[in-house]
Amino acid sequence: MKQLQRVKHAGAMLISALILSAVLLTSCSSGPTSTTTGPQGDGGKGCTKVGILLPETASSARWETKDHPLLVQAVTTAIPGVHIDYNNAQGSTATQLSQTETDLANGDCILIVGAHDSVAAASIVAKASAQNVPVIAYDRLIQSKNLSYYVSFENTKVGQLQGQYILDHYKKYLNPQKPEPINIAIISGSETDANSLLYSVGMHSVLDPLFATNVLKTVSENFTPNWDNNTAQAEMESALTDQQNNIQIAYAANDGMAGGVIAALSTARLSGKVMVTGQDATTAGIHNILAGTQGMTVYKPIVKEAQSTGLLVKALYNGSNISVLTHGQTTTTFNGGNIPSIFDTPIAVDINNIATTVIADHFITKGDVCAGIPAGTAGVC
DSSP: OHHHHHHHHHHHHHHHHHHHHTTOOEEOOOOOOOSOOOSSSGGGTTOOEEEEEEOOSSSOTHIIIIIHHHHHHHHHHHSTTOEEEEEEOTTOHHHHHHHHHHHHHTTOOEEEEOOSSTTTTHHHHHHHHTTTOOEEEESSOOOOTTOOEEEEEOHHHHHHHHHHHHHHHGGGGOOTTSOOOEEEEEEEOOTTSHHHHHHHHHHHHHHHHHHHTTSEEEEEEEEOGGGOHHHHHHHHHHHHHHTTTOOOEEEESSHHHHHHHHHHHHHTTOTTTSEEOOOSOOHHHHHHHHHTSOOEEEEOOHHHHHHHHHHHHHHHHHTOOTHHHHTTOEEEOTTSOEEEEEEEOOEEEETTTTIIIIITTTSSOHHHHOTTOOTTGGGTO
C-alpha cells in the first residue's frame, strides 16, 4: 500500500509538472505589459545601484562559488562605478522578499533575482514594478506577467540530456538470464522551482517510450522540497527498502541530491553499481564521476549566464534596444505574460569529456576533483 500511494503521488506531481510546463514554452510574441510609467526607477536607465538576490546555498555549491562572484563581475563590468547590494535568501521565501524591500528602499533600480519560489516571487516583481524598477529573473523563471526579463539555460534541454544518458546506457543493466524491467527511482527538484518541472518534462520526453513498454519501471518518483540533499537521501533509502535493493538507475536532478543518493547506495553496498545522474558539474559531482559512483552531470556554463545578465544590465543602463540580446525569444508565464528571454546552452558531461569541458573552461581544476582518484583517470588526474 505504501508503494502504491507513492506511485500515485508521483503521477499526480508529474501531471502538475506537465500542466505547468505547457505554458512555459518559448515563443516570438511581444514583451510583458508594464503597469508602471513613473520615473522613480526609470526602467533601469542610468541606474548605478543594482540588487542581486540569490535563493540559497544548501542544495548546490554553485550559488555562492560561481553565480555570486560571476554576477558581481558581470554587473561591475556593465556599469562603471556601480554599487551592488548582494543577498542570499538561504532557502527562505520570506527572507528574499524582505531583502527585496530593503534593496528598493535603498534605491536599487535594477534587481537580479534567482527566485527561491518561482510563484511567490511574483510579490518581488509587484513591489519593484510599483517603483518602475526592472526585475531580471536569473536562472529560475518568476511566474509574473509583469516580469521584465528572464536569463537562463534551455531547461527542458537539461532534462533531455539527463534522460538521453539513461537511454544510451540502460542496456548495461539488463539481466540476460532473467528478463525483467529495469527499475528506476526518480528524484526531482523542488516543485516551487519552475526549472525542476522543466527538467522533469525533458527527462520524461526521452524516457516515456521506455516506461510505456515496461523496459524501464518507475518504482518511485518524488519532487524534493528545497532540493534538500538529506531528503533526497531519505527518498532513495525508502525506495531501496521498498524494492529490497532491486534498483538499477537513480535519476537525481542535481549533483547535491546525487550525493545523497550515493550515500544511500553506499549504505546498501550498491555504490558504483547503480547508474546515477546529476546536474551543475559541481566539484563533488565531477569527483563522483571520476570515482565511478555517478554516471553524468549537466554542465551549465554559468559564466555565460552571468555574462548574458551583465549585457542585459548594460543595455538597461544605456537605454539600448534589448531585442538584439533576446533575438525575439520569450517565455510564457502561467498568467499570460510573454517575458523577453536569453537562453544559454547546457552540456552533458560524463567520464569521457571532463577534460574537454569543465577542466578546459577552468570551471573546476584538477586539484578540486582528483583527491583519491588514480592517476590517469579520464585523462584528468
